[in-house]
Amino acid sequence: MGFFGDIRVIYNMVFRPVRGNSHAQRMDSFYKNQAKDYDDFRRRLLKGRESLWQNMLTIEPYQNTIWMDMGGGTGSNLHFFGDAIDDISKVYVVDLAGSLLEVADNRIHDSGWKNVETAEADATTFVPQEGAVDNITFSYSLTMIPDWFAAIDHAWELLKPDGKIGIVDFYLSRKFPAKNHVKHNWLKRTFWPAWFAYDNVFPSHDHVPYLHKKFKPLLFEERQTKLPWFPFFKMPYYIFIGKK
Numbered sequence: 569m570g571f572f573g574d575i576r577v578i579y580n581m582v583f584r585p586v587r588g589n590s591h592a593q594r595m596d597s598f599y600k601n602q603a604k605d606y607d608d609f610r611r612r613l614l615k616g617r618e619s620l621w622q623n624m625l626t627i628e629p630y631q632n633t634i635w636m637d638m639g640g641g642t643g644s645n646l647h648f649f650g651d652a653i654d655d656i657s658k659v660y661v662v663d664l665a666g667s668l669l670e671v672a673d674n675r676i677h678d679s680g681w682k683n684v685e686t687a688e689a690d691a692t693t694f695v696p697q698e699g700a701v702d703n704i705t706f707s708y709s710l711t712m713i714p715d716w717f718a719a720i721d722h723a724w725e726l727l728k729p730d731g732k733i734g735i736v737d738f739y740l741s742r743k744f745p746a747k748n749h750v751k752h753n754w755l756k757r758t759f760w761p762a763w764f765a766y767d768n769v770f771p772s773h774d775h776v777p778y779l780h781k782k783f784k785p786l787l788f789e790e791r792q793t794k795l796p797w798f799p800f801f802k803m804p805y806y807i808f809i810g811k812k
């Protein structure tokens with residue numbers, strides 16, 4: 569898509585007001601004019617997703633499991649499964665934004681995946697027909713879910729006893745983070761939440777501690793990434809995999 573696609577995305581992110589009376593309407597209002605350009609821009613913005621998938625797939629066997637990608641958007645993460653996708657019983661891509669799920673549905677159709685389904689639903693309440701699931705992922709969706717604690721609690725309830733949760737997302741440290749965790753300076757902790765809030769993205773200092781409290785950590789990495797078009801700024805993100 570290149571330069572003009574980037575301009576369309578940046579215009580929608582920076583200038584176009586997000587409208588809607590409900591969270592679902594606001595999500596669709598934000599995404600509907602950038603759904604087609606979404607994947608290319610986010611590939612450069614949302615780092616660590618492939619790494620999360622690789623780790624989720626290698627930590628434990630994935631064959632014959634049920635996997636839910638919460639806030640899965642256009643379903644671009646489905647490509648990170650590689651050939652492994654054929655061995656998974658069922659993959660759900662759950663999202664509130666119908667415009668992004670349309671892209672996901674086309675992708676599923678074009679790829680011929682018969683075991684993948686989209687669900688236009690809320691990650692804090694959606695229950696698949698199977699009831700319990702083995703793996704749940706959130707890639708850059710937790711920061712867009714106002715009741716993120718409800719989303720984590722709901723994921724915990726949906727997971728089978730040995731189930732795994734995998735998250736990759738932006739975050740900021742607490743002023744006094746846990747021992748061995750990275751500490752971000754005042755400027756980062758103050759600037760980034762204000763910047764991202766404009767797009768209804770809420771990087772939090774509480775996601776990481778809450779995930780560590782709720783799940784047994786199997787992997788936790790703290791990283792930073794440059795933003796497209798703003799190469800002088802680095803935004804912190806983390807990868808967390810935990811077991812129920």
Ligand SMILES: C[S@@+](CC[C@H](N)C(=O)[O-])C[C@H]1O[C@@H](n2cnc3c(N)ncnc32)[C@H](O)[C@@H]1O
Binds near residue numbers: 591641706707
């Ligand atoms: C930044 S996008 C990330 C999309 C995708 N996971 C990816 O990595 O490209 C955040 C996604 O979360 C979805 N979302 C926000 N709140 C949600 C909720 N309560 N339930 C389901 N999806 C939600 C948005 O519609 C959007 O698709």
